[in-house]
Each structure stands twice: as structure tokens, then as C-alpha cells.
Amino acid sequence: QMQLVQSGPEVKKPGTSVKVSCKASGFTFTSSAVQWVRQARGQRLEWIGWIVVRNGNTNYAQKFQERITITRDVSTSTVYMELSSLRSEDTAFYYCATDAGSGTAFDYWGQGTLVTVSS
Amino acid sequence: EIVLTQSPGTLSLSPGERATLSCRASQSVSSSYLAWYQQKPGQAPRLLIYGASSRATGIPDRFSGSGSGTDFTLTISRLEPEDFAVYYCQQYGSSGFTFGPGTKVDIK
Numbered sequence: 001q002m003q004l005v006q007s008g009p010e011v012k013k014p015g016t017s018v019k020v021s022c023k024a025s026g027f028t029f030t031s032s033a034v035q036w037v038r039q040a041r042g043q044r045l046e047w048i049g050w051i052v053v054r055n056g057n058t059n060y061a062q063k064f065q066e067r068i069t070i071t072r073d074v075s076t077s078t079v080y081m082e083l084s085s086l087r088s089e090d091t092a093f094y095y096c097a098t099d100a101g102s103g104t105a106f107d108y109w110g111q112g113t114l115v116t117v118s119s
Numbered sequence: 120e121i122v123l124t125q126s127p128g129t130l131s132l133s134p135g136e137r138a139t140l141s142c143r144a145s146q147s148v149s150s151s152y153l154a155w156y157q158q159k160p161g162q163a164p165r166l167l168i169y170g171a172s173s174r175a176t177g178i179p180d181r182f183s184g185s186g187s188g189t190d191f192t193l194t195i196s197r198l199e200p201e202d203f204a205v206y207y208c209q210q211y212g213s214s215g216f217t218f219g220p221g222t223k224v225d226i227k
Binding site: 097 | 120151154156158163164165166169170173175176207209211214215216217218219220221
């Protein structure tokens with residue numbers, strides 16, 4: 001079945017970087033698009049960016065432009081989200097979601113990865 | 120960037136009642152790229168509606184979406200106990216996708 005499996009929880013110090021992975025299975029990875037979304041505890045969903053897997057084109061939310069990099073590895077069907085210059089406000093659950101190639105909606109979501117930024 | 124506003128912030132209703140949730144955009148959104156999600160505590164969001172009015176796979180027909188341009192609506196015709204949750208709209212047509220702040224539907 002179609003699924004996304006994300007890497008495990010991370011604890012990072014302020015000023016460092018984190019790289020979260022999202023491994024896809026059950027669909028044609030190279031036909032898909034993947035978005036990244038985060039949610040601090042008790043807060044709203046916040047869009048981070050997305051990648052078109054076929055050509056690697058990305059688009060990022062203005063808020064994260066200077067600190068975010070989304071990449072993909074087609075050999076392992078994995079998308080990565082790297083956030084640098086971490087601060088305490090970046091503590092949140094990070095989710096990936098894919099359209100699985102439909103081009104219509106992001107209907108398959110990863111389980112979420114908790115990133116904690118603390119000194 | 121398109122800003123989405125959702126109203127009301129909280130909707131207190133009883134099971135069996137009808138819920139009407141609003142999502143308003145700061146500029147016109149392509150209907151093809153307006154989605155609604157349901158989120159329960161401790162869970163990832165679940166896609167309900169895409170393309171403003173198409174139900175996602177497995178979504179009961181008590182959920183319906185409508186609207187165009189800058190005004191969109193999610194309607195739950197008769198609330199079931201499992202429908203009490205937070206609902207978000209998202210536009211993914213313009214270059215910077217955005218979410219609304221959410222509407223919490225809680226039990227009256």
C-alpha cells in the first residue's frame with residue numbers, strides 16, 4: 001500500500017541543523033510531489049515547502065527561504081528536509097505528504113517526526 | 120502569498136447536527152487546488168476534500184465541499200462522534216502553499 005515512513009525523533013541544539021527523511025513505497029516515486037508541513041504542539045499547520053520528484057524542482061515558504069533545503073534520492077525513494085540555524089521556535093512535529101503521482105491532492109502522510117531544539 | 124482565514128474558530132455542536140465551516144482567501148484560489156483536512160490529537164492530518172468539492176478515497180458522503188474564487192465551505196451534514204476534530208483548509212495552487220488557522224469542532 002502507499003505509504004511514507006519518516007525518520008525518528010531528533011533533539012538538536014540551537015544553531016545546528018536537522019535533516020529529516022521521508023521514505024516512499026507503494027507508488028511510482030518519480031511521478032509524485034511531496035510537501036513538508038510542521039506543527040508546534042497545540043498550534044496550527046504550517047507549510048514549509050515542496051518538491052517535484054521527477055525534476056527536483058522545489059518551492060519554499062518565504063519564512064524558511066534562507067534556512068530550508070528539500071532534496072530527493074530517487075535510488076532510495078526518499079525525500080529529505082534539512083532545516084538549518086535551528087532555534088527553540090522550530091520545535092515541532094514535521095510531516096511529509098505526497099500526492100502519490102495523482103497531481104490532485106496530498107492524500108498520503110507520513111507519521112510525523114518530532115524535532116526538539118533545546119540547549 | 121495567499122492568506123487563508125477560517126471561521127468560526129470554534130464550533131460547538133451536538134452529534135447529529137449540521138456543521139458549516141468557512142475558508143476565505145485573500146485572493147482568488149484555483150478551485151482545483153483547495154483542500155480540506157481533518158486532524159485529531161496526536162495524528163497526522165487526513166485529507167477529506169480536494170479540488171474544493173471532490174471527496175478523497177474512503178471519506179463518507181456526509182462530508183461535502185463547495186465554493187470558488189475566494190470563498191469555500193466544508194459541510195458535515197450530520198455530525199458523528201468521530202467527526203469532532205480540527206479542520207484545516209489548504210490552497211496549493213499558487214507558488215506558496217498555505218493553510219488556514221483551523222476550525223475546531225467540539226461537542227456541545
